[in-house]
Amino acid sequence: MPQPPNPPGGAAGAPPPPPPSAGPGGSGRPDYKVYRSSGSLSRLRLGDRLRLRRSRGERPRRGGERRRITPGRVLKIVLALALAWIVVSAVVFVVSAQTTRGITDRAEEALSGEGNLLTGSTILVLGSDERSQRIQEQLEAMGQDPGEGGRADSILLLHVGFGSVQRLSILRDSFAEIPGYESQKINAALFLGGPPLMIRTVEGFLGNGLRIDHLIEVKFADFPDLIDALGGVDVTAENEICAEGFDGAGEGFDLAQGEHHLDGQDALTFARVRSNPCAPEEDDRDRAARQQEVLSGIRSQALSPTSFLRLPFASWEAPRAIRTDLRGPGLAALFGDLLTGGTGETTVLEPTGPPNGDGSLPISEDARAQAVDDLLGR
Structure with a gap:
């Protein structure tokens, strides 16, 4: 009678292994025993893992341990703080600009209202003799412009557009026609009629199609x-x-x-x-x-x-430190252009003849027209 083949690994002629015993209740499923590893074996495996990490150059992390500080992470933190500081500064600037008094309605009406700081805008900057707050308040109470009664210390024209800034300085003793008055030193226009008359005087003095879009009055006291x-x-x-x-x-x-x-x-x-x-x-x-x-x-x-x-x-x-018709974002854009618009020299409109008897300086029409072309980049 043929014998069944021996099971793998079994000796020849050995009796076959007993069938698996039935589980509890006779379900027929095998009854397995669960063995738990000893603590020493677990510690051994943990030690193996630690040794493996050390061999790879890794530092074991413990519960609550902070991430390692790297130069790249420090740079990101510094850049984030710098950006936040700039944003805070911009907000402070806009708030200050919104709460600062602007120019009078009469002065604003004298402006062209054209141009913008992206396509190009011409700005008249006036620095006038320092005056007490009491005198300014008295002039405003009388319905007069606070600029009246003082002479212009400095007269500067800016042409600003998309990061480019051109500057033209007019000497305060330049001989000019003042609308409604006799011709005299140009800085007298501020004394006679305040910023509105000064705007009209500068536009007429330079000619060549120049229009003033914005006004900035520098307050020397601040x-x-x-x-x-x-x-x-x-x-x-x-x-x-x-x-x-x-x-x-x-x-x-x-x-x-x-x-x-x-x-x-x-x-x-x-x-x-x-x-x-x-x-x-x-x-x-x-x-x-x-x-x-x-x-x-x-x-x-x-x-x-x-x-x-x-x-x-x-x-x-x-x-x-200034009075202007520009507000908030517009003023911030102007300051941004002034800061980033290069360090080009300011052109001074030079006299073209000897001084007049009153000390005023004559400037030819051709010289004035050329100065406007240079200012506007024509």
């Missing part, structure tokens, strides 16, 4: 606060300066030739010096150059990394 918020400005004195103090201060202003770092009040005095006994040959062109030196210093200081932490404070003071 200018030092902006400069101090930036930490001062760097300027270069081309000549030694020795001048009397302003506004009855009774203190002189002395500055050696060369580079200086000035606080707000000294920077303002530096820009306003009219007569310099230490350099009697200076004229209004030197004064205009000093004013541009201060403006360039403000721009450089605002872009300096050392001023980054001061940014929100400067953003609050900047709109408060």
Whole structure:
């Protein structure tokens, strides 16, 4: 009788293994026993895993352990904080601009209302003699423009468009026709009729189709606060300066030739010096150059990394140093263009003849027309 084949691994002639026993209740399923590994075996496997991680250069992480700080992670944190600081500064600037008094209705009506800061806009910047708050309030109560009664210290035209800035400075002693009055020094227009008359006078003086779209009046009383918020400005004195103090201060202003770092009040005095006994040959062109030196210093200081932490404070003071028809985002866009619009030199409209008997400076019509073409990029 043939014998069944031996099971694998079984010895020849060995009896077959017994059938699997039935589970509880006779269900017919095999009855398995569960074995648990000993603690030493678990520890051994954990140790193997730790040794494997060490061999791969990995550091074992424990419960609650922080992630490792890497240069890339630090850079991301720094960039995020810097971006947040810039956003805060922008919000502060817009809020300050919205709460700052603008120009009068009469001055706004004299503007063309055309142009924008993207396609191109012409802006008249007037720096006038410093006046007390009491006098300004009295003029407003009488229905007069606060600019009336003071003469323009500086007259600057900006043509701003999509990051490009062109500058034209008009000497305050330039001989000009003033509508409704006799021809005289152009800065008298602000004294006679405030910003509205000054706008019409500048447009007629330059001609060649120039229209003024926006107006900025620099308030000298608040200018030092902006400069101090930036930490001062760097300027270069081309000549030694020795001048009397302003506004009855009774203190002189002395500055050696060369580079200086000035606080707000000294920077303002530096820009306003009219007569310099230490350099009697200076004229209004030197004064205009000093004013541009201060403006360039403000721009450089605002872009300096050392001023980054001061940014929100400067953003609050900047709109408060001026009066303008621009508001919030428009003013922020203008300041952005001024900061990023290059460091090109300001063109000064030079006289084309000897001074008149009253000290006014004649400028030919051709020179004025060419200045407008250069300003507008024609």
